[in-house]
Amino acid sequence: MDSLALSYTKRTLANGLDVIVHEDHHIPIVAVNIWYHVGSKNERPGRTGFAHLFEHLMFEGSQHHDSGYFPPLQAAGGQVNGSTSTDRTNYWEVVPTNALELALWMESDRMGYLLPALTQTRFENQRDVVLNERRQNYENRPYGLALVALTEALFPEGHPYNWLTIGSSQDIQAMRLEDVQAFFRTYYHPANASLALAGNIDTGRAFDLAGQYFGDLAPGPVPSPVSASASLDRDVRLVFEDRVEMPRLYMAWLTPAMFAEHDAELDLVSDLLANGKTSRLYRTLVYEQRLALDVSAHQSSRELGSFFLLVATAAPGRSLVDIAAIIDIALQELRDSGPSESEMERSRAQVEAHFMYRLQTVGGFGGKSDQLNSYNVLRGDPGYFSADLARYRDATIETVGAAARQYLAFDRRVTLSVVPRGQERLALPGSRPVVVS
Amino acid sequence: MSGLDRSRPPTVVGDPVFTFPRIERHTLANGLQVRTVEHMTVPVVTMVLDVEGGSLADPHGREGLAALTADMVDEGVGELSTIDISDAMARIGADYSADVGSDTTRFTLTTLTRFADRGASLLADLLMRPSMRHSDFDRVRQLRLDRLQQLKDSPAGVAERAFLRLMYAEHPYGHLSIGTAAALGSVTLEEVVAFHVATFQPAHSTLVVVGPLSHEGLLGIAQKAFSGWSGFAPLVHTPASVVPHSPPRLAIVPRPGAAQSQLRIGHLSATRNTPDYRALLVMNAVLGGQFVSRINLKLREEKGYTYGARTGFDWHRGLSPFSLETSVHTAATADAIADCLTEFGAISGPKPPTSDELAMAKASLTKGYPRAFETAEQVARSVGQLALYGLPDSYFEDFIPGVNAIGQEDVVDVAARYVDPSRAVTLIVGDYQAIEASLAPLGLGAPQILPVE
Numbered sequence: 001m002d003s004l005a006l007s008y009t010k011r012t013l014a015n016g017l018d019v020i021v022h023e024d025h026h027i028p029i030v031a032v033n034i035w036y037h038v039g040s041k042n043e044r045p046g047r048t049g050f051a052h053l054f055e056h057l058m059f060e061g062s063q064h065h066d067s068g069y070f071p072p073l074q075a076a077g078g079q080v081n082g083s084t085s086t087d088r089t090n091y092w093e094v095v096p097t098n099a100l101e102l103a104l105w106m107e108s109d110r111m112g113y114l115l116p117a118l119t120q121t122r123f124e125n126q127r128d129v130v131l132n133e134r135r136q137n138y139e140n141r142p143y144g145l146a147l148v149a150l151t152e153a154l155f156p157e158g159h160p161y162n163w164l165t166i167g168s169s170q171d172i173q174a175m176r177l178e179d180v181q182a183f184f185r186t187y188y189h190p191a192n193a194s195l196a197l198a199g200n201i202d203t204g205r206a207f208d209l210a211g212q213y214f215g216d217l218a219p220g221p222v223p224s225p226v227s228a229s230a231s232l233d234r235d236v237r238l239v240f241e242d243r244v245e246m247p248r249l250y251m252a253w254l255t256p257a258m259f260a261e262h263d264a265e266l267d268l269v270s271d272l273l274a275n276g277k278t279s280r281l282y283r284t285l286v287y288e289q290r291l292a293l294d295v296s297a298h299q300s301s302r303e304l305g306s307f308f309l310l311v312a313t314a315a316p317g318r319s320l321v322d323i324a325a326i327i328d329i330a331l332q333e334l335r336d337s338g339p340s341e342s343e344m345e346r347s348r349a350q351v352e353a354h355f356m357y358r359l360q361t362v363g364g365f366g367g368k369s370d371q372l373n374s375y376n377v378l379r380g381d382p383g384y385f386s387a388d389l390a391r392y393r394d395a396t397i398e399t400v401g402a403a404a405r406q407y408l409a410f411d412r413r414v415t416l417s418v419v420p421r422g423q424e425r426l427a428l429p430g431s432r433p434v435v436v437s
Numbered sequence: 438m439s440g441l442d443r444s445r446p447p448t449v450v451g452d453p454v455f456t457f458p459r460i461e462r463h464t465l466a467n468g469l470q471v472r473t474v475e476h477m478t479v480p481v482v483t484m485v486l487d488v489e490g491g492s493l494a495d496p497h498g499r500e501g502l503a504a505l506t507a508d509m510v511d512e513g514v515g516e517l518s519t520i521d522i523s524d525a526m527a528r529i530g531a532d533y534s535a536d537v538g539s540d541t542t543r544f545t546l547t548t549l550t551r552f553a554d555r556g557a558s559l560l561a562d563l564l565m566r567p568s569m570r571h572s573d574f575d576r577v578r579q580l581r582l583d584r585l586q587q588l589k590d591s592p593a594g595v596a597e598r599a600f601l602r603l604m605y606a607e608h609p610y611g612h613l614s615i616g617t618a619a620a621l622g623s624v625t626l627e628e629v630v631a632f633h634v635a636t637f638q639p640a641h642s643t644l645v646v647v648g649p650l651s652h653e654g655l656l657g658i659a660q661k662a663f664s665g666w667s668g669f670a671p672l673v674h675t676p677a678s679v680v681p682h683s684p685p686r687l688a689i690v691p692r693p694g695a696a697q698s699q700l701r702i703g704h705l706s707a708t709r710n711t712p713d714y715r716a717l718l719v720m721n722a723v724l725g726g727q728f729v730s731r732i733n734l735k736l737r738e739e740k741g742y743t744y745g746a747r748t749g750f751d752w753h754r755g756l757s758p759f760s761l762e763t764s765v766h767t768a769a770t771a772d773a774i775a776d777c778l779t780e781f782g783a784i785s786g787p788k789p790p791t792s793d794e795l796a797m798a799k800a801s802l803t804k805g806y807p808r809a810f811e812t813a814e815q816v817a818r819s820v821g822q823l824a825l826y827g828l829p830d831s832y833f834e835d836f837i838p839g840v841n842a843i844g845q846e847d848v849v850d851v852a853a854r855y856v857d858p859s860r861a862v863t864l865i866v867g868d869y870q871a872i873e874a875s876l877a878p879l880g881l882g883a884p885q886i887l888p889v890e
Contacts, residue, residue: 026478027811028453064443068738070728075797076449077804080728096804101447109443128741128766135696136744136764142590200453216441244590246583277523287519290576293583316583346527353530353549359479360812 004355006385008372009203013211015219016191020372020382021206022198024362030199031363032103033092034111035373037194038187040167041086041160041226041304046174049130049167052084053175054183056126058091063113065106076102083365084165087303088377090370094363097200101209108213111193114184123177131173134166139437142244146418148436149240153414154252154307159228161304169437189220194376198362198369228304230254232412238434239417239427246293247426249320250416251310251327255407258301259379264391265403266308270297271350272343272400273330274310280330281312291318291326303378308408320417320428331408338401351392355385455807457833458816460823461652468640469663472820473655474647476813480550482648482658483813484557485821486564489641491538492614493755494632497607501581501616502624504537506632507544508577511535513568522563529555537614539753541825542636547814550648557646557662564637565666574626585618589889592699592764595690596866599887600701603684603862604758610679617890638668643824647817679705679756684862687881690889691869698770698867702777703760704860709752709826715839716847717750717855722798723790723848724748724780724856725761729797732761732780740776742769754826759856767868771875774865778858778879785852795845803837 010020043050059069059082073080076099082091093103138144148164155162195214197206232254256262274281274297285292295312312323339347361367375384417427424433463471495502511533512519526533529552536543544564548556588594598613605611615621644663646655707717718726725732725748736746746763765773784790790798810816810833823832863881865872876884 027807028455029808029811065446068729071797072446074727074729074801075804077800077806077808079805079808094805094808096807097453098451099449099804102449105443105447113443125738125741129737129744132697132742132764132766133744135766139696140592140764142587212441245586276527278520278527283520286580287576290579293580293587313587315579316586346524349528350530356479356481356530356549357532357547360481360814362811 004352004386004389006359006368006371006383008382010376010382011207013190013215015215015217016222017214017217018194018376019207019210020194020196020376021201021203022196022362022368022372023201023203024198024368025200028097028200029094029362030097030100030197030201031092031094031367031369032100032107033090033196033198033363033367033369033373034107035194035377036089036187037192037377038089038223039085039087040163040165042187042223043160043163043167045158045163046171047179048163048171049165050171050175050179050183051089052165052167053127053130053172054180055082055084055089056130057118057123057180058082058110058114060122060126061117062106062110063116064109066117069106069110072102073099073106078103079364081365086161086165090373092363092370100201104209104213108217111188111190111214112217114188115181118177118180120177123180127172127175131169134169134172138166143242143248143418145242145436146240146248146250146416149238149434150250150252150414150416152436153236153238153416154232154254155230159230160226161228161230161302185220186223190214190217191219191222194373196369196372196376198367198372226304230305232414235411236414237428237431238414239419239424239431240434240436241421241424242418244418244420246313246316247320247417247419247423248311248313249323249428250418252414252416253308253408253412255299255306255308257305258303262399262403262407263299263301263306265395265400266299266306266407267301268339268347268392268395268400269334269404269408270299270308271347272339273297273334278346281327284326284330285312285323289326290315291323320426324415324428328410331404331410334401335405335408338397338404341397344395344397344400348393351389355389452804458810458820460820460830462830463656463659465639465660465664467664467666467668469659469666470643470824471656471659472643472645472824473652473659474645474816474820475650475652475655476647476816477649478813480649481547481813482550482553482556482646482650483545483547483817484560485645485817486544486560487541487643487821487825488544488564488637489541490636491541492612492616493539493609494636495609495612495616498620499624499628500612500620501614502628502632503542503636504614504616505578505581505621505624506629506636507535507537507542508581509569509574509629510563510567510633512573512577513570514562514566515568517568519573522559525559531556531559539610539614543821545814545818550650553648553658554661557658561662561666567633569626569630569633571626574629578621578624581615582618582621585615585621592692592695592697592866595889596699596701596864598890599688599690599866600760600864603688603864604705605679606682608679610753610755639663639666640668643821645817645820645824647813647820685882685885686862687876687879687884688862688864688887689869689884690864690866690887692866693868693870695767695866695868697764698767698865698872699764700770700773701760701762701864702774702861703758704857704862705756706750706759706855708756709754713851713855716843716851718802719795719798719840719843720784720848720852720856721748721750722802723794724784724852727801729801732777735776735780736763736765736773740769742766742773767871770865770867770872771879774863774879778861781856781858781861785849785856789849790845792845795848799840799843803840806837
């Protein structure tokens with residue numbers, strides 16, 4: 001058996017910054033990856049989309065580098081990006097070994113000295129960019145607003161997962177520069193961040209450089225954790241009319257938080273229901289009965305609580321009612337009997353391979369540096385890679401069946417029909433019309 | 438710790454040494470070209486197999502045939518069903534894909550080293566002995582017809598189809614590999630079988646195998662799986678040359694109420710094998726190929742019209758388009774088009790690249806180049822590109838010095854010859870009624886109104 005582990009060394013600086021180092025000398029590059037433990041879950045109603053807009057501002061300049069963040073890093077051969085989710089915001093560079101200090105100088109400068117460079121002009125420009133990002137990826141994209149309707153129904157008003165990370169246009173337009181300053185002071189400081197360096201670097205030198213560039217930044221107060229709960233007590237049926245050719249069905253359930261008991265099992269359930277042509281629902285819905293054009297499932301694992309999502313697009317002339325009936329039969333079978341031993345073997349083989357594939361890149365989204373930070377920030381243990389794999393290895397027919405029984409109930413879910421405009425009658429019966437924009 | 442002087446950025450000195458992958462070439466007795474690369478990192482092997490004949494080989498009236506054929510090869514082998522094949526792939530954790538390009542069809546399979554022989558043998562089975570059953574054909578063809586229907590929902594999909602057509606008219610490069618509804622509707626299984634027999638020829642295919650094994654070991658994987666692939670005198674697809682035609686300067690696919698306008702602005706420009714290739718890369722990096730390029734900085738960072746704008750070449754062996762792709766706020770449509778056309782002209786005229794821009798463009802192309810050789814799949818795909826375009830094995834090593842030799846006059850020269858705002862076609866997928874009045878001052882003439890195909 002090939003070894004499946006992700007080695008690392010971790011130290012915490014006096015100001016609270018976690019530093020994690022992983023050596024991989026295959027290519028003369030180093031990945032710099034920073035997670036701030038803040039996401040859209042830290043927003044409040046009326047200011048949704050804030051964490052993400054803030055991420056944009058982090059690329060516009062800081063006190064000692066008072067202009068865009070892309071030019072110097074690209075000139076050094078680096079790749080640069082960042083992203084915001086409900087739970088965290090990450091920033092990364094992948095640079096040639098000789099540009100590591102440049103990347104650290106810039107990352108530390110925006111961690112410590114962002115505000116002096118933040119102007120009204122830059123703020124308004126990025127607010128416009130984000131409004132266009134929303135138009136491009138949500139408003140002007142088929143089915144792009146479905147998740148807005150779905151999360152509003154899954155999570156109660158005021159729950160931090162009630163809105164998407166992109167936020168509402170109205171809220172984005174209402175933001176002010178003062179909001180940004182307060183947000184920076186609360187969330188952007190060493191004690192709320194984790195730095196991972198992975199690649200062609202010696203561990204000792206990596207810690208020296210991290211100390212040199214980040215050690216003198218002032219610590220801030222650790223933000224108080226967000227807590228919230230959600231529950232469903234019935235099958236909430238909704239219909240949303242969109243500019244689409246084919247009706248599509250979304251079914252969602254509230255499920256255990258990331259790393260909690262049954263989280264991995266529900267991930268395996270998503271595979272066995274809808275991942276690949278061998279999966280149960282692809283086989284019945286798309287291959288045998290040709291009711292659907294596609295089907296997918298996903299356990300969307302998150303810090304405060306997850307949701308499990310099933311999506312199927314109707315074939316022309318086929319009905320969402322028939323698709324829903326097939327899905328319910330498949331769910332009932334899974335609840336009654338669990339997966340077969342053969343399905344479990346196949347899932348394990350896929351999981352093992354995909355954990356190995358995750359070890360191929362040092363940087364970028366999903367690279368080793370990003371994984372180390374993910375495990376450190378969300379689990380408090382950068383070394384959780386092997387334990388994470390063990391969660392999947394340890395899953396059994398019984399635990400997978402139990403997870404389906406406990407969480408994928410017919411009377412505690414949200415069922416959203418997205419239908420072509422003017423064709424509300426194609427929705428599941430009893431669906432309440434919703435308007436989202 | 439304190440006292441760090443932050444006032445100056447650390448200097449970046451020298452470039453780290455990197456040894457580019459060494460490619461070994463082999464030819465099997467059946468004519469299959471095999472290229473192997475030792476990649477000693479994680480125990481993962483990637484195979485890339487290019488078969489001559491992408492959508493360029495689609496006969497007139499049978500647009501979509503190559504892609505439908507590629508889709509049919511994993512729908513069963515001998516007695517094994519679609520489901521059996523998918524199951525076999527899953528049991529070795531394989532990532533499998535088929536990508537139908539314009540010039541070739543590419544199959545990619547990644548798996549753990551310990552399953553490499555099994556993966557290669559599965560891939561070979563698909564290519565050599567697909568079942569080609571009627572029931573699978575009906576289903577697969579219908580799914581592709583339905584996908585064409587769904588494509589109408591997506592402004593980007595609509596723009597891509599319409600723009601190709603504006604560039605190439607009836608030439609086979611002028612359609613997406615998925616084809617057209619009319620053509621797909623009339624394709625028969627017999628035609629797919631005949632296309633497969635004629636096209637899937639070992640002597641007209643190239644296999645790249647990359648992984649943590651010796652060249653001998655990698656070649657052995659190829660030999661065991663593919664030696665039994667027999668072929669006959671290969672069919673050669675001689676591409677029709679691109680016939681010059683006169684597309685309109687401005688075309689619109691109306692999308693009432695759209696929040697943004699999808700834009701494509703460009704024209705046919707160069708072939709991948711042009712000796713000007715590296716100068717064109719540098720020119721594109723200055724003009725619009727990356728975040729820090731002129732057009733993105735103007736439209737996004739200065740004006741906030743868009744989430745992003747990029748220019749680039751959609752490379753083929755034959756004449757390829759150079760174009761801008763972006764999606765802008767409806768109200769900013771005309772202004773964004775004007776800015777783009779101005780920049781297209783300025784780089785060879787009033788605003789040649791500054792020495793800073795030139796240095797930035799070259800640096801971002803060269804200094805990060807080793808990053809593209811991190812995974813077995815990246816290496817296998819890159820080596821596949823060399824085979825596709827007939828480029829030498831020294832290509833990777835020559836790339837950096839070649840780009841660094843480009844000067845300002847070279848960039849101005851290729852911009853003048855390959856980017857011409859007066860020839861550019863502007864395509865808009867957006868709210869025509871809302872923008873109609875603003876378009877006249879652009880001087881592009883009356884727009885041709887196109888249907889959603």
